[in-house]
Amino acid sequence: MSYEIKEIKKGIKTHFIKTNKFKTDLFAIFLTVPLDKNNVTQNALIPAVLRRGTENLKTQEEISIMLENMYGANLDCGVEKIGDNQVLKFYLETLNDNFLPQVENLSKRAIELMLDVVLNPLMENDAFKKEYVEAEKKTIKRIIEGRIDNKDLYAYTRCIEEMYKGKQYGLYKYGYIEDLEKINAENLYESYKKLLSEAKIDIFVSGNFENNEIIKYIEENENIQKLNEREDKHIINTEETEKKEKVEVSTLHESKDVTQGKLVIGLDIDFYKPNSRYVICLYNVILGESATSKMFQNVREKAGLAYSARSTYLRQKNNIFIRAGIEIENYEKALNIIKEQLEDMKNGNFTDEEIENAKKYMISGIKTVQDEQDSEITYYLGQELSGKLISFEDYMKNINSVTREQIVEIANNINMNIIYFLKN
Amino acid sequence: MQIIENSRVKEKLYVEKLENGLTIMIMPKANIQKKYVIWSTNFGSIDNKFIAPNENEETFIPDGVAHFLEHKMFEQPNGTNSLDTLTALGVNANAYTSTDHTCYLFECTDNFLPALDELMDYVQTPYFTDQNVEKEKGIIGQEIKMYDDYPQWEVYMNALRNMYKNNPITIDIAGSIESIAKIDKDVLYKCYNTFYHPSNMVMCFAGDFVPEQLLEEVKKRLKNREKHGEIKRIYPEEPEEIVKKEITKQMEVSMPIFVIAIKDSIDSKNCKSDSIVKKHIAIEILLNMLIGKSSKLYKNLYESELITEEPYLEYEFSKQYAHIAITGQSNNPKEVLKKLQEEIRNMKSKDLDIEHFQRIKNMIYGNYVKEYDDVAEICRMFVADYMKGINSFEYIENYKQVTPEYAKQVLDEVFNEEKMVISIVEPN
Incomplete structure (x- = not known):
């Protein structure tokens, strides 16, 4: 096992975990930005819209067919709160080439597909496709409303929310229904462009690859080439910054x-x-x-x-x-x-x-x-x-x-x- | 030891049946730090009526005994609790009960042999007192209430009750507050002595092991038990037909959740493992073709906002029951059911789409292979399949033999509207 980090552009890193333990390869992209009430809802919505279609695979159906053909590759998107940051997560898991019933090069196809989903969304009149944005707004709305369905988790997140009332960390990672209503295909696309140009980007590759040819392949990808350099603005939370004085219970x-x-x-x-x-x-x-x-x-x-x-x-x-x-x-x-x-x-x-x-x-x-x-x-x-x-x-x-x-x-x-x- | 090799996943399974009847399965996994073991007995929540070996009388036990026994096995005569002892060794120990088996397990990186000592000691040392049985009723009572707050559990149990008239699968695995009140130490000893005999048990290991050495370590730790006669399990006769088609319950949920289920028949004469496995694979393919992520129906339901994410698709079965369950969330579950039934009729009316079939088959192959990355998953899968008379490798070996023609035949036989139920939990 070895682990190598490389900054391929300012603010954009690749992480290569070479391991021979698994029958699968796992690829991941994380976009990290500070939590902010003004865009937490847009950011939560973005992964949901991105997985609906790309310029190459225009519908969810086409993406699903592609994944099924790749021996049931899994594409997973989501949003997480890590400290005072909001992290947009994209994972793609495929069978390692050694375990396919016939010789194929799945890993490169997988990387292309993942980068395509994150960086090359389907466009309509210089914005996201309206239909997808409207449909996914409902998905996020349902997730926000669905919070009460799991009472254990509800109690836990309510407690955190109350403890961090009015502070960044008190924000709900999926955002707010009142903000969702203000989103349309145009302003969401603007948020996405801003996100892509400002977020800290980390790309992970884990699998049994001979050398870092796979990293080179990522670097040379057309969509990656287009990305600009950026300042890393994410918030570093440590025990020192998070030391908290005693308050009344x-x-x-x-x-x-x-x-x-x-x-x-x-x-x-x-x-x-x-x-x-x-x-x-x-x-x-x-x-x-x-x-x-x-x-x-x-x-x-x-x-x-x-x-x-x-x-x-x-x-x-x-x-x-x-x-x-x-x-x-x-x-x-x-x-x-x-x-x-x-x-x-x-x-x-x-x-x-x-x-x-x-x-x-x-x-x-x-x-x-x-x-x-x-x-x-x-x-x-x-x-x-x-x-x-x-x-x-x-x-x-x-x-x-x-x-x-x-x-x-x-x-x-x-x-x-x-x-x-x-x-x- | 018998060695079964699978060239596709590149793994070997070592199997041995000891003289006392205990089956041992070992899958060596080099390079993995984690070692995992499950010791399991073929005793679950549905085994509530039986004739113990060397007896003539039927024994009928309260609901939840198998699960209660699982909780109580950890307590030892010297006043210690084996869960504490194992945790103190730095190993992660646990136990669980299903409809047809109970498992005791641990995973560790270090201290494997001392932990094996403890596991094998406590599972072979029942110690129940009036006092320790009483105390557990409070803890299990809270476990039952925790499940009462899970709408997903409620909606699934209601689907089972709609399908099965007599089969004990409709009983909650943990029992109810009323049924566990009736449990005492005598019934626990009786069930222990009946079901916790090596001939009714299996042990499965996965991790960086040398199989022959490990086998000797297990043998050393086995206590002598007298040979056991047959346990006669008595299950009620279950009619082919369902109980009722629909059930709705109100709970505090944001959107209705549903389970659409199809009762399948058990063919006790034709229960060869390879035909069961083939049928299982065919059903998985069919479910994905019907309502999986790339299906026309899914697209239609998603676009008409009838569902917001892919339903969870499953074929559940043991030697005593079998059914399909489709679980999801919808503002109009009955409309989902209607459209699903239309699609089934439509699919039955013509040949299966070969390209679609092959694609889903590839996907399922990939899913099977992925199971072999995690030692915990390997042990759970091999044990659960063992209880059904299946060796898990059979899935990878038989998948090629599932043809579109065969799948079509399964579609016609199993996806029967008359045997379909819907259970809904809707907002109150």
Whole structure:
């Protein structure tokens, strides 16, 4: 396995992951821009419109036929919030040429197709095709409205939204219905042109390729040649920029048609030292990420209050979120047990064995990142956006060097920000 | 060990059936860090009536016992919980229950043998007390309620209830709050002793292993069990026809979701694995030709705003049931059903489009090959197929033999309007 980054133009990079572990090749393009209320909705709509048709393959049907002919290649588009950035994502996965029933060169066709979709959309009167824009506006509208369909996720994203009210990160990644209504084929195309000329562009190739001929092939692609140089304006979020002072804890209860209450607690971290993220990772595993964690053991196993009880660390924004699905009337009981766990962490009431277990948990996780093509790409994209490349080896070394004192120190600088409860 | 090689995916499967009846399957994967193992018993939510070996009386158990047992297996006589022990080793352990099997698994990068010790120890050591059984009812109760809040689960279960009159597949895998209240340690021991015998179990490994060495490691850790007689599973007679055509339920969703399902018949006389596999492949091709992303119907539905994304297409079956399920979202699910039925009639009225057929066949080939990249996926697939009497390699071997003529025949037999149901969950 090897990993090479190359800046092919200012603001545009290729990332080549050479690996022989897989029967598939994975190609990806990420367009990254700072989150902005003024264009978050347009940006969310763009991938949906792009996958409808290109100058070469004018309809969704033609694209689908092409993908099916390529032994079921998968084209995936979407939008993600990574720290204070909005990232437009495009993936294309194909069978590696060694596993085709007959000799063909699928990888080059795949790259061409992906670049075609992202950079060469079907045009109509110097704008996007109107029909596609109108149809996809409805798709995005449905996605925005569909947020309530998954109540666990709804509670989680509502909690984040509330914590970051009025701030970039509080924006919903799919945007807003009132803004959607103002979009038409012309102004969306203008947004797209602006996006293409300003976004940070990262192109990933993962697969069993002999040399970097494949990267050269991308560089020489006509659509890539047309792209201008650009300043990298994406926002770098680190533990330092995301250190958050203690605030008064707010409580928000909302009602929906649920049979089970969904409790979400947002925690802020008021602490920074170099490499503190590794300490926070371990704090979080001990608190609520693994099956031996305090949350799992005390909320679920001892009290029997929940089936799902855990915490997650949102690294880019330096927050921890505690989540549990509980009987609505057990709200106080569950909250008290959770508060006790946070106190226990502050008082260092965890064993050295728990620290060791948490380290093993993290290390096993990082080792298996390389066993999956998409998680490996996600890892490297995260590094790219954080402005610092950390090798898997260094990551493990940093985890292993964390001490008990550091974890207790962090624990004493972690504060509740909000208690969100979704009930009926 | 028997070695089965597949030249297309370039993988080998090592298989051994031990004297005590346990089947072991190993797929070595060089270069992969992750090691994965599943130990599975052929006992799932539909096995609720049986005659245990050496008994004459029928046993009828409350709904949700297989799943309850899965939760309780981790608790050990010395007061430890095996999930904790495994987690402490840095391995990721879990378990799940389906309609026809229960799985205990872990994945790891290091500490494989100590973890294997623990896995094989706890699955062979049942320990149930009144107290630990009672406590679990609260946890499982919350698991049931979590599913109650998933409209996708509700709409699917309703489709099953519309298709099957007597088949226990209509029972929720976890049971209900009322049914789990009836579960006690005696019923758990009874089911453990009946179904957790090596002759009713299979173990599957994928990762960087030397098969012969691994086999010895497994043998060393097996406890002696007396030979087991046959378990007589009793399933109710299921009529060919469906229960009712339509069901609608209100929940808080943004847009109606639907499952259109077609009940298929089980031919217990003709259940050779290669014919089942061929039929499965043909149905997958047909579903994609009918309503897949490049189909005329999909284009029509998308453009008339009846659907907004590709429906999820599936053929689900075991030795006891079989049906097709098409899951999607629409403002007018009944119109989708009507158009689907029209398209089926239209497709039946002529020969299949050869170019379209071949294209979808290629796509399905690609999908099968991709399954072999992930050790977790490999183990899950081989175990689930094993329970159906299938070796997963058969899909890649048989795909060539599925001809348009054969697929047409399957279309005529299986895609039967009389056996079609629709379940809808709509906004309240």
